[in-house]
Amino acid sequence: MPGNTLIxxxxxxxxxxxxxxxxxxxxxxxxxxxxxxxDFRLTRDGRVVCLHDDSAARTAGVDLRxxxxxxAELRRLDxxxxxxxxxxxxxxxxxxxxxxxxxxxxxxxxxVKSGAExxxxxxxxxxxxxxxxxxxxFLSFDAGLILALKERLPQYRACWLTxxxxxxxxxxxxxxxxxxxxxCRADGLASRDRAILDLPLVQALRExxxxxxxxxxxxxxxxxxxxxxxxxxxxxxxxxxxxxxVAGELA
Numbered sequence: 001m002p003g004n005t006l007i008x009x010x011x012x013x014x015x016x017x018x019x020x021x022x023x024x025x026x027x028x029x030x031x032x033x034x035x036x037x038x039d040f041r042l043t044r045d046g047r048v049v050c051l052h053d054d055s056a057a058r059t060a061g062v063d064l065r066x067x068x069x070x071x072a073e074l075r076r077l078d079x080x081x082x083x084x085x086x087x088x089x090x091x092x093x094x095x096x097x098x099x100x101x102x103x104x105x106x107x108x109x110x111x112v113k114s115g116a117e118x119x120x121x122x123x124x125x126x127x128x129x130x131x132x133x134x135x136x137x138f139l140s141f142d143a144g145l146i147l148a149l150k151e152r153l154p155q156y157r158a159c160w161l162t163x164x165x166x167x168x169x170x171x172x173x174x175x176x177x178x179x180x181x182x183x184c185r186a187d188g189l190a191s192r193d194r195a196i197l198d199l200p201l202v203q204a205l206r207e208x209x210x211x212x213x214x215x216x217x218x219x220x221x222x223x224x225x226x227x228x229x230x231x232x233x234x235x236x237x238x239x240x241x242x243x244x245x246v247a248g249e250l251a
Contacts, residue, residue, distance in 0.1 A: 012026075
């Protein structure tokens, strides 16, 4: 039976467009993505901007750290040219701009890269944009930050991010994962490690009322397996292509 798994653009349609830009988000929606995932950090002057790295070096060619820069300083940089001439001139977007470009019914997954100091600014931008809370998800690797988000913004769902292969020698059991989720009051799991995600763990998460999101999936075979497991969303760099590959598994 087809499921209800959502296809989410990882940093937008980032295989073809410059990641974490409005152009990348728009392309993802044009390709039929159900939402986009993006990374957000706090600038020195209290603005929430969209950038994965702590510095603009990789995607804008200038080693300017977000936490030490103002929005105006970051806006002078070109975050599109590295991906090709077609994208030259793309500027770093704010969270408010990302929310305003969100089509009706689509979702924004906000991966929080700063610490708890960003929370009041997230709250202000979300309030100004008036996007329904059920269209927004918070993501973080920091379980303490997930707990802080749940305490400050309980109307929003927040999921704990894990990447077992890259985060030291920790190889948790399903029971350890479930215990950590409970400790930080997470609404679900967002996992890169697909090996640990089997039917018993999916069932255990569902019994606790938790969501299941998986990233970054660019292979059709892996995506089909996850659809059959019934995960809530699959995050991919190529949302249009992947949607076509798994069309038979989707409702």
